Amino acid sequence: MELMSSYLISLLLFSFLVLSPRAFATEVTDTLGKGQNVTDGETLVSAGGSFTLGFFSPGVAAKRYLGIWFTLSEDVVCWVANSERPLSDSYGALVISAMGSLLLLDSSGQVVWSSNTTGIGSTSVQLLESGNLVVSDESGGAAMWQSFDHLSNTQLPGTKIGKNLWTGADWQLTSWRSANDPSAGNFRYMTDAEGVPQNILLDGDQVKYRTGPWNGLWFSGVTEMATYSDMFTYLLTSTPSEVTYGYVAKPGAPFSHVLLTDDGVFRHLVWDHSSRKWKVFFQGPRDICDHYGKCRAFGMCNANAPLASFCSCIKGFSPTSPLLWKIGDTSKGCRRNLMLDCGNGASTTDGFVVMEGVKLPDTHNASVDPSITLEECNTRCLANCSCLAYAALDIRGGSV
Incomplete structure (x- = not known):
């Protein structure tokens, strides 16, 4: 009987382990509180499961970063904390300091990255379903810091790029140095506040591409925005205090994001559920004529024309330098045939x-x-x- 009892107890225990494995697994959560941490191999997952925060290596396995990515597409990392200071091993930890700052520590306990916040009461960190990581003071519920104010190479619905003209706060996308290196690259995508607002893409300090000015509905040079207007609401704010651009996903819209690639192309991508791939909604530059000032003053560019003659002068104008124009140098642009x-x-x-x-x-x-x-x-x-x-x-x- 004693042998039989031991057998039954062992069998029951085995059945419990098989039927209830989650009881022994780490609980999935979207929140980090004081006294808790996220270590390499652990994650925060937003309430609806859309976004995940954790450690990753985009290329060299020895370099580890803390980031946020789409759960259904782990290769699309939306935000990186320590883009300029990778961890050299898998012993990093995300913690909340006694003063209320969110800290990323390396294996020796040194601070690699910090939110530089100070909480009056108890501080908590939450990964929202929007993909926004928020540090809050629980005593008042106020957000002290959020990842949406510290953009990487990706713009999500609900974020904005542009400038606060009173405080000087600036929001822009910065490309990765390479596909395997999330440190700051050479390209930036931002809202130009001079004149009628438009978005521009810079290569260093030189304008490479522009969307064309805002026309009340979308950017005049990005007519593709009209195609998806049933899915997204485009928002251009232009006030004495702020000039910003962002977009909001309407109910039922698929996942989407704007990506500034390491080779200097910005793409608005939409998730295609049937193929389970990202579909390019629009991009810039889209062709040779989309490059900034390609045909110069009073010049017209036709991307469908032969490569040697894609530039022409508008009616009433002729090449400023016909000789240079013939050999494909359109840098002088065009001039009027008759004075006004x-x-x-x-x-x-x-x-x-x-x-x-x-x-x-x-x-x-x-x-x-x-x-x-x-x-x-x-x-x-x-x-x-x-x-x-x-x-x-x-x-x-x-x-x-």
């Missing part, structure tokens, strides 16, 4: 040529008046000798 009548006091034959399907030019030196009609803008521009062209500021009323 403007300012000579006589009746004028000046007029405008309608340009369709083009990206509006830079508006750094533009005059903006939202109170007048397009016809009034025509008249005002024709009377101003320094005015070169005019266009509708906001197409939400049907203007083009």
Whole structure:
């Protein structure tokens, strides 16, 4: 009987282990409190399971980083804490300090990265379903720090790029140095606050690409944005205190993100559930004509034309240097064939040529008046000798 009892107890214990393995597994959570830590191999997972925070190695296994990624696509890392200071082993830990800062420690206990926050009461950290990592003071519930204010190479719905004109706070995407190195690369994607706002992509300090100015619905040079307007709401904020751009996913929209690649291309990607792959919604530059100022002043670029002749001058203009133009050097742009009548006091034959399907030019030196009609803008521009062209500021009323 004694032998039989031992056998039954062993059998019952085995059945419990087989049927209830989760009882002995680490509990999945989205929150980190004081006295707790996340070590290599452990994770925080957002409440709905969309995002995961943990340690990863993009290339060399010896280099470890703390980051946030899409749970269904672990190769898409949205945010990296220690991009400039990788850990050299798998003994790092994410903890909350006694003062309320979120700290990443290496194996020797040295601080590799910090949120630089101070909590009055008890501090907690939560990974939200939006992908935002938030450090909060539990005594008041106020967010003291969030990853959405410290962007990497990825923009998620709910984040914004641009500038606070009062505080100087700046939000921009910065490319990785390479696919295996998340330290800061050479490319930046930001909102240009001069003139009518537009987004620009910089290679160092040189503009490589621009979206074209905001037209009230989307950026004028990114017509693809209209295709997915049933899934996303695009938000351009332009006030005396702030000029920012962001987007929000509508209910039922698939996962999406904007990625600035290490070779200087920004892509808005949408998750395709059927193929379980990321689909390019739009990107910039999309072709040779999307590069900044490709055909220079008064030049037109046609990406479908033969490579040697993709630049041409608009009606009424000719190459400034015909010889250089013939050998493919369009750096001098185009000039007028005839001088304008403007300012000579006589009746004028000046007029405008309608340009369709083009990206509006830079508006750094533009005059903006939202109170007048397009016809009034025509008249005002024709009377101003320094005015070169005019266009509708906001197409939400049907203007083009």
